Amino acid sequence: MSEMRKYKYRQAKRHLAFLRVWERVVKKEEGRNNNATQNRINEVNSSNTPDRVIIYKGELEYISRCILDYPNLETGGNLFGFYTTFRIPVIQYVLGPGENSVRSTTHFIQDNVFFNTNADMLINDHALHHIGTWHSHHKLAIDQPSGGDVNSMFDGMRADGLENFLLVIGNNYQRETSANAYRFCLQSKRYQHCHWVILDGDSPIRNQFDKKHRSIVHIPRTNVAMMQQVKSVPLCGEAEKKVSYSKGYWLNDDSNKIELKNIADYLKNKYKNVSFFLQEEDQTLKATISDNDNYSIVFPLEFPKVPPIIHQNNKLISNSGWDKTGLISQMFINYFNKKIVRNERFEIEHIALQNILSEKDFKFLDFDTDKPYFTAKLQTSNGKVYTIKIDLTYFPGSVPDVFIVKPKSLLTFSGHSLLKANHDMHTLDGKDGFVRISYCRAQDWRENVSLYKIVNSIRAWLEMYEKHLKTGKAIDFYQRAGSS
Numbered sequence: 470m471s472e473m474r475k476y477k478y479r480q481a482k483r484h485l486a487f488l489r490v491w492e493r494v495v496k497k498e499e500g501r502n503n504n505a506t507q508n509r510i511n512e513v514n515s516s517n518t519p520d521r522v523i524i525y526k527g528e529l530e531y532i533s534r535c536i537l538d539y540p541n542l543e544t545g546g547n548l549f550g551f552y553t554t555f556r557i558p559v560i561q562y563v564l565g566p567g568e569n570s571v572r573s574t575t576h577f578i579q580d581n582v583f584f585n586t587n588a589d590m591l592i593n594d595h596a597l598h599h600i601g602t603w604h605s606h607h608k609l610a611i612d613q614p615s616g617g618d619v620n621s622m623f624d625g626m627r628a629d630g631l632e633n634f635l636l637v638i639g640n641n642y643q644r645e646t647s648a649n650a651y652r653f654c655l656q657s658k659r660y661q662h663c664h665w666v667i668l669d670g671d672s673p674i675r676n677q678f679d680k681k682h683r684s685i686v687h688i689p690r691t692n693v694a695m696m697q698q699v700k701s702v703p704l705c706g707e708a709e710k711k712v713s714y715s716k717g718y719w720l721n722d723d724s725n726k727i728e729l730k731n732i733a734d735y736l737k738n739k740y741k742n743v744s745f746f747l748q749e750e751d752q753t754l755k756a757t758i759s760d761n762d763n764y765s766i767v768f769p770l771e772f773p774k775v776p777p778i779i780h781q782n783n784k785l786i787s788n789s790g791w792d793k794t795g796l797i798s799q800m801f802i803n804y805f806n807k808k809i810v811r812n813e814r815f816e817i818e819h820i821a822l823q824n825i826l827s828e829k830d831f832k833f834l835d836f837d838t839d840k841p842y843f844t845a846k847l848q849t850s851n852g853k854v855y856t857i858k859i860d861l862t863y864f865p866g867s868v869p870d871v872f873i874v875k876p877k878s879l880l881t882f883s884g885h886s887l888l889k890a891n892h893d894m895h896t897l898d899g900k901d902g903f904v905r906i907s908y909c910r911a912q913d914w915r916e917n918v919s920l921y922k923i924v925n926s927i928r929a930w931l932e933m934y935e936k937h938l939k940t941g942k943a944i945d946f947y948q949r950a951g952s953s
């Protein structure tokens with residue numbers, strides 16, 4: 470075997486291994502929740518790895534045409550080229566999807582046979598290397614690698630002993646496509662977003678190769694590319710950053726951009742008008758919401774060490790209760806729920822409750838803390854007054870606990886304590902010496918059950934309890950009588 474042949478053989482084997490690993494990882498990922506943030510991989514220190522990729526305009530257009538062929542499914546292929554003396558990758562030929570590739574809304578797997586045939590010929594005819602892979606994202610419209618992508622890349626690189634590998638992610642935005650290049654480094658286990666250095670015209674390989682292997686190559690059905698404006702940076706010198714945040718800002722970390730997307734999705738799902746913009750004075754991110762109420766949310770320089778600064782109708786919301794555990798998006802959502810969403814709900818509940826209770830007889834307390842509760846005085850028809858407490862810690866997520874706090878520790882007709890769970894009397898095990906009422910089974914609970922409704926149920930319980938004290942008949946007896 471000649472040296473060249475041996476070399477080619479090794480190359481081909483490498484590609485095979487890469488594809489097999491990719492396929493395995495993608496399949497494994499399918500069943501799992503695609504969570505890019507499981508892989509907290511930071512940007513490569515841009516001082517040692519060049520942050521640009523060279524490509525012919527014609528090859529970018531080829532990617533665009535392939536994406537436009539499948540507006541709703543992921544498609545993809547492979548990248549062939551070489552590295553310059555300064556270790557900058559040059560994409561000379563983009564391979565499209567083979568006939569037997571697998572496409573779905575969430576993944577793409579290249580046709581192995583198609584890949585091998587083309588790879589061998591590209592090596593033979595033009596001495597190109599397999600330097601990367603590309604695919605489109607549709608459903609997600611995320612222009613960066615998903616958690617599954619990151620795993621696949623590193624697993625494939627490890628299996629093939631590749632220190633560097635490119636991943637180009639394409640997106641389709643209303644008939645306009647984008648392409649973003651990411652360079653993965655095995656040693657540092659990091660990846661970074663790269664700038665395009667776009668060379669005018671078509672790749673010299675494209676015409677020659679496609680003409681020679683007409684029956685084998687993939688020609689997209691879409692003839693004309695539709696690309697979003699892509700900025701080309703010069704081959705040498707400082708490249709401009711897309712958006713420049715302050716040094717050390719959380720959004721300089723690529724993996725946090727997906728966290729921001731989750732936060733944005735959450736807010737946009739809740740409110741109609743949500744916008745994000747960069748504040749010029751300190752290069753931090755600010756979100757504004759204009760709905761029934763106006764909100765502004767600033768993500769300060771030290772975020773997520775400190776909570777976001779939230780204003781509601783120009784009033785500053787206290788910054789207590791920032792829980793720094795879990796994913797950034799989850800931290801934000803929990804905080805926002807506690808500070809804003811729950812209060813919006815309490816306001817509505819308050820208005821409803823005014824219909825059945827006088828303002829002086831009920832209160833929402835500690836609602837700015839982790840243990841908010843509601844308390845009310847209820848009077849039965851025979852003039853007895855009870856004070857109830859509703860624990861709102863998990864409201865409206867699950868059935869809130871309701872306690873009779875005054876008078877404390879109620880007794881049955883026969884003088885037994887109601888502090889123990891009692892099916893006939895509709896009580897659960899009490900807490901801190903207070904009787905706990907059972908009024909709704911966990912499986913029947915719905916988030917839209919109002920406090921108004923709960924208060925009415927407790928009122929009914931108190932009326933039945935008063936009757937029970939006279940007759941000795943269990944609450945269950947009255948409950949059944951009432952419902953039949």
Ligand SMILES: [Zn+2]
Nearest residue numbers: 606614615618
């Ligand atoms: Zn992907």
